[in-house]
Amino acid sequence: MNNIAINYRPHIPNSTKRYENPNFRSQSPRLVNLQLLKKCTHLIEFKQIHTQIIKNPTDQPDYFLPKLVESLVNSTHMDYAYQVFKQMLQPTTFVFNTMVRGYALSGVYKDGIQFYIQMQLTGLEADNFTYPFLLKACTDLNQGKGVHSLILKSRGLGSDVYSQTSLVSFYSSHGDLEYARKVFDRIQEKNVVSWTAMITGYVKLKEYTEGLALFYRMQIEGAEINESTLVNVLCACANLGAFEMGKWIHGYIDKNKIFLNSSLATALVDMYAKCGYIRKASQLFDELPQRSVYTWNTIIGGLALHGCGVEALERFKEMQMSGGARPDAITFIGVLSACTHSGMVDKGKEYFNSMLTDYGIEPNIKHYGCLVDLLGRAGQLDEAYQVVQNMPFKPNAVLWGTLLNACNAHANVELAETVMEQLVKLEPYNDGNYVLMSNIYAAKSQWDNVANLRSFMKNKGILKTPGCTSIEVDNVIHEFMVGDSTHPQSKDIYSMLDDVARRLKAVNYLPKTTQVLLDVSEEEKRQALCHHSEKLAIAFGLISTKPKTSIRLMKNLRACGDCHLATKLISKIYDREIIVRDRNRFHHFKDGVCSCNDYW
DNA sequence: TTAGGGTTAG
Structure with a gap:
């Protein structure tokens, strides 16, 4: 960045080319007002206003120039904002703040920080707006820590909730949750934004359980909850597979008549899809009055995850027909993974090749x-x-x-x-x-x-990594490790497993003992396979849920080949739909077949 | 003029 000149040097921009904007016609050519400024988008319009301010001494440049800088920054015309800034005799803290904000938002972080330094050199004091903007211009932890100490040293701003919340966001977005939490805990009067910022920090860094724990505390403390809070909580539910909690949030939204904006709707659709309820996700999607590219991407990706490839591609076509949202790079991740998870090889290749040629999207x-x-x-x-x-x-x-x-x-x-x-x-x-x-x-x-x-x-x-499978029955999550015998109903579970083993044998099931990494006999391998966490959870599901109802499981690993084969047979023998979320995708087992067509 | 929000390959 050039050195910032703060001397007043009148400058009349060259705007020889006449530009007719309908917004301008009804206005007096000499009258500069804020209404007019707000309607500007093109640089030439700003230049015309700038000319009017300079030419017309009654238009108070001290008042309008800062407003012009603000409008230019909001329209991301940073170069011209800087030109106007240079003409100001005594730029105020407001103007410096605006310039810091502009550079931070347009990604020219160094210049943002430079403007703050320049502000200090001119003897101006930072105010409560300065530090939230300055933190946005900080690119590494050390810079942020520097601003943190500036905030603590500044008069009265050490307890400003905006600066404090900005610090929470800064630290968590730079991976330091511990520091973020320290700052958060010290905020005297936490508001909905500070709570949400901390929850968001946990969710972004995949500390979903911590995020939910803070949400519980937030409710106990009677804090206000809004759409942003719920978006993040739903994201945690989706990733944990915490369906009961997610369903409760949906009920909370309905009960409190919370507006289902695009972000919240997307988070809700995603929660249903990632918790295994793809039909519900699809139904909710159909009921939405508006869909953004995020919502489309979520339903396409969700269908792909469940192996509903044809339906995902139908949604993709629907998205294009609707004309409401343009497919982007993430849409194609969903489209391609739909083809992969459903074995549509030629179609997938076609879509891959069409990305650049038909949609102008470079594959990443x-x-x-x-x-x-x-x-x-x-x-x-x-x-x-x-x-x-x-x-x-x-x-x-x-x-x-x-x-x-x-x-x-x-x-x-x-x-x-x-x-x-x-x-x-x-x-x-x-x-x-x-x-x-x-x-x-x-x-x-x-x-x-x-x-x-x-x-x-x-x-x-x-x-x-030991296999672990969880199953939710009557609002309680039951977790099983491989060979687990700690469950209170362990005896009944193992009796059920014997029954399963007998009936599997009757249909000529042969355990895939090659998939056991132990140096033990074949019989011991068979036993080890029999006690995989997935089978224990299924046995528990069989004894604790009504006949013919679906059994839903979540695994920490990919499905093992033997469990996959056994689950297919169990779905047929016991006439149960078994829905398993493994580390990568969903498997819907029904009538002896799996939706993944045995490829995962 | 300030702080927080959705989708993404094994």
Whole structure:
């Protein structure tokens, strides 16, 4: 940035070209007023007003120039705002604040901070507006901490709720939740924005349980709750799969007649979809009076997650027909993942190729990830590998992981080993990759390699994450670990498991013992599989819910091959729909088949 | 003139 001149140098802009704006015609050409300023959007309109202010001495430049700067900043004409600023004899704190805000919002952070420094040099004192703007111009933790100490030192502003809340947002958006919470706890008179800022901090950093805990406290303390609060709480519910809480929020919205704005509607649709209620999500979506690109993306992505690919593509067509929202890069993540999760390989390729040509959207690494998944699923492993090698991005762990998954599905040891070389470098402690590789070796009966991999993991201290499945029955979440016997109804659960095992045997079910990473006998492997957390949760679901009702589960890992096979059979034997949310997607088991068509 | 909000690849 140039040095900021604060001497008054009259400047009449060159606006020789006449521009006819209908808003201007009815106004007297000499009259400058705020109404007129508010209607300006184009630079030439601002220039005309600027000329009038300078030419007409009765129009009080001291009053109108700051307002002109403000309007220019609001219209993101920063260069011209700076030109006007330079003409001011004594810029006020308001003008400096406005310039700091403008540069921060337009991403020219350094200039924002520079303006604050310049303000101090001119001897002006910061006011309660200064620090929230200045914090927006801070790009790293140290800068923010510097502003924090300035706030503490400033007269009277140490307890200003705006500055304090800005600090909460700053710290949490820079990953320091501990500091954010310290500031939050010290806010004397917390309002709905300060509470929401802290909850948002937790949610953004995936500390969903903490976010919900704070929401409970907020209610106990009788704080006001508004749409923004609920959006964040719903986001936590969606990601935790906390359906009862999410449903309660929906009831709260209805009961308190809270306006379902676009953000809140999106969060609600997303909550239903991520909690496994895709029909409810779709129905709610249909009832919405307005849909933004976010709402469309949520329903398309939600349908994709549930393997409802055809329906997702129908929604995509509907989105385009409606003309209300333009598809963006995220829409295509949903569209491509719909094709992947439903096995529509050719359609997926078509959509990928149409992104740039028909929609002007450059595919990013996530779109390439979807393409690799799509090709991998179809068994086109060489082509998938070619994409990884030739795409315009350096492949990350997700991309290699996608390819490893494809190698597992199509038992390709050779490529899997090449992929693993990369994954060991990028994610040396991700146990899931080693487990997948072990399964690939096991599928080819390469037991030596399985053993080598196991000792490699042991030497590196890499432990397999224990499987954990939860099920919600009558508003209580029951959590099961592998081999768990701590549940109060454990005896009944294991009796039910015996019944399940007997009936599975009767339909010639053979446990997939190759997927067990233990150095034990076949019988012990069978037992281990039988006691996987998913099966324990299903057995509990069978004994604690009414016949023919759906059973809903959530897992911390991907579905294991043996549990997947067993769950398909159980859905048929016991005539139950079983809906499982695993780490990546939903599986709807019904009548012996799964919505994922055995690829996940 | 200030603080908080929705969707995204294994």
